[in-house]
Amino acid sequence: MARVSISSATDPRRVTAATPATAALARAGVTFTVHRYEHNPAAPSYGLEAAEALGVPAERVFKTLIADVDGSLVVAVVPVVGSLDLKALATARCAKRAGMAASPAAERATGYVVGGISPLGQRRRLPTVLDRSATEFVTICVSAGRRGIDIELAPEDLIRLTGATTAPIGRPG
Numbered sequence: 001m002a003r004v005s006i007s008s009a010t011d012p013r014r015v016t017a018a019t020p021a022t023a024a025l026a027r028a029g030v031t032f033t034v035h036r037y038e039h040n041p042a043a044p045s046y047g048l049e050a051a052e053a054l055g056v057p058a059e060r061v062f063k064t065l066i067a068d069v070d071g072s073l074v075v076a077v078v079p080v081v082g083s084l085d086l087k088a089l090a091t092a093r094c095a096k097r098a099g100m101a102a103s104p105a106a107e108r109a110t111g112y113v114v115g116g117i118s119p120l121g122q123r124r125r126l127p128t129v130l131d132r133s134a135t136e137f138v139t140i141c142v143s144a145g146r147r148g149i150d151i152e153l154a155p156e157d158l159i160r161l162t163g164a165t166t167a168p169i170g171r172p173g
Contacts, residue, residue, distance in 0.1 A: 019145035020111065020121030025153065028161055032153040035141065039148030046115045047080025050150050054141065061141045061150070062134060064117045066106035066126070070095040073109050075128040075162070077119050077142065078170035085171040092129050092167035118145035119162050128164035130155065135166060 018026075025032045037053035039046070051058040058081040065076045065084050074093060076084050090098040103114045111123030119128055119142055134140050134155040141150045142158065158164065 019118065019149065020123075021118035021143070021145040021151060022121075024121040024161065025151065025157075028157075030153060030157045030161065032151050032157070033139075034144060035150045035152060037148055037150075041147075045080065046147060050141065050143075051080060054150065056141055056152075059133070060137050060139070062131070064119045064143055066101040066110065066117065067098050068101045068105075069093045069098040073101055073105065073126050074098070075110075075119050075122075075126045075164075076131075076169055077128065077134070077158075077164070078131045079133060082170045082173040085169055088167065088169045088171075089129060092165065092169055093127065112143075112145050113147075116143055116145060116147040116149075118143045118151070119158065119164070120151070121145060125163075128162040129169055130159060130162075130164045130166050131170035132166045132168045133170060134158070 035054050043049035047061055047063040051061040059079055061080045062077045063080045067074050067076050067089055076089050078084050086098040109124050110117050139152050140155050141152045144151045
């Protein structure tokens with residue numbers, strides 16, 4: 001079992017090991033909890049690793065993916081227990097087609113490394129679509145912008161801070 005440490009903060013001065021995501025949340029005055037765990041680089045699924053390490057149901061842990069939708073980058077946030085439905089994402093964005101963005105393009109646009117991309121605090125604000133299932137929970141967990149660190153926050157706060165729309169874009173695992 002991975003070692004887990006938890007801290008809560010809304011004051012930017014109290015956020016230890018700040019990432020752009022945690023700094024953005026603190027600046028916005030949003031209540032959130034930072035969960036740290038020992039990341040195993042050999043883990044087959046970073047999201048499922050996080051859910052297990054944190055003892056959180058996997059349905060409440062969401063992964064952040066970057067897609068190319070009709071030539072523009074879009075953030076898709078879906079449960080780690082499933083996959084992104086690219087056709088549904090295209091529909092949600094009123095587009096014709098969607099595909100996964102190349103890793104270098106995703107990293108350049110967000111400022112994060114693949115496997116640690118957060119929907120918050122990105123270098124360039126991209127349109128964001130959150131899977132509708134997130135709204136069924138009081139809180140969800142997303143990457144804090146570094147492997148081994150997740151943020152727990154209310155889905156409504158994530159929607160407000162990213163300007164996200166919600167749509168059924170996740171495909172069950």
